[in-house]
Amino acid sequence: MAKPDNRNDNVEKLQQMKRNTQHNIEAAEEAIAHTNMPQEQKQEVRAKNQRREESIAAFEAEMKDEKQARQNGYREQ
Template identity: 75%
Template sequence: MAKPDNRNDNVEKLQQMKENTEHNIEAAEESVAHTDMKEEQKQIVKEKNERRKESIRGFEAEIADEMQARQNGYPDEQ
C-alpha cells in the first residue's frame, strides 16, 4: 500500500529551495563580477540566472498554493 501524501512541510521545503536558488543567483553574479570570464561564459551564467529567476517565481506560486491548502486543512489525497 502506498504511503499517504504528507504535505505538512511542503511550504518549508519550497521556501528552502527558493532561498537556495536565490543564493545560487547571488554567487553566480559575484563570480561574473570578480572573475575573468570570457563574454560567452558570462552570457551562459546570465541565461542560467534568468532560468533560476523563473524557478523562483514558480516556487513562490507553489508556496502560495501550499499555504492556501494548509489553511484549508489539506484535503485527503491517496
C-alpha cells in the same frame, strides 16, 4: 501500498529551495563580477540565472497554493 501524501512541511521545503536558488544567483553574479571569464560564459551564466528567476517565481506560486491548502486542511478541492 503507497505512502500517504504528507504535505505538512512543503511550504518550508519550498522556502528553503527558494533561498538556495537566490544564493546561487548571487554567487553567479559575484563570479561574473570578480572573475575574468569569457563573454560567452558570462552569457551562459546570465541565461542560467534567468531560469533560476523563473524557478523562484514557480516556488512562490507553489508556496501560495500550499499555504492555501494548509489553511483548508489539505482537503480535496
